[in-house]
Amino acid sequence: MQLKINNVEFGYSSVPVLNDISLDLAGPKFVSILGPNGVGKSTLIHCINKILTPNSGSVFIDGKDVKNITIKELAKQVGYVPYSASDTFPLTVVDTVLMGRHPHSKWGSLDKDLDIVYDTLKMLGISHLAMRPFNELSAGQHQKVMLARGLVQEPQVLLLDEPTSNLDVRHQLDVTKMLKQLSVDRQILIIMISHDINIAAKYADEIILMYQGRIYDVGAPAEVITENNLRVVYGVTSKVIDDNGRPHVILEDAVPMGEEEPASPVMAAAKRAKAEETTKAGEKGEA
Ligand SMILES: Nc1ncnc2c1ncn2[C@@H]1O[C@H](COP(=O)(O)OP(=O)(O)O)[C@@H](O)[C@H]1O
């Protein structure tokens, strides 16, 4: 399974959010996307699974342009676990997870689909929630259910947007470790957006570090998680120590941010758009 991204550019309006993104990833592999808030991580994932269409450039799954794959076909190959489960219905956990089987379900396949659902709930340690209404669960429980929904999709590529952000440390570790193991067991490509640099560094085969709508660095954790990269990208000073060949970050301080200084292309364009808007509003006001 290969995911190839060629020169993808995207903006929600005239403001560019993704600039010239190119990537070539082949499974089985567990990849983590890191980067500060607002750099375009979620947007990039949305360009892969066709929630968004790039303004230019292409995304290929196994050599096939996703433009030419129907949403239902794509859902068999690309699973997605969204950042928040805001799009939910008053369903039980079982029914919520069962929705993930939709791309595969055929007439008469319900028993098999339910088996897969229950096996997955068990694997995630949430069998006891099966009959609970999804709406009544805690944020961490929501995340595990959404993770289950992504897993029962049995995709070749699984995209996860901060899937552990609401979990306690034990479950963060547990889920991330499980994702790494799944990439091996199922021979799939798993791409996880994360804010936990140390947990990502511990389990990921590869790190994609994003900054200002671009891929700032990509490679093995020890190559990408460096004091210098963290200073530039996150604006923090740190000590990166070696933990059995994996980098481990000890944060020191936030680098003071100049008001005018870090003029990223995205921020500069946003400022220009804002200034134009203000000017236009001003003109209208005068008329
Ligand atoms: N639906 C949207 N409409 C307009 N701008 C958006 C939308 N979603 C995100 N953005 C903007 O695009 C940029 C990247 O957002 P996002 O991809 O969500 O960042 P990240 O996931 O890295 O935090 C941000 O500046 C954000 O404000």
Ligand SMILES: [Mg+2]
């Ligand atoms: Mg995001």
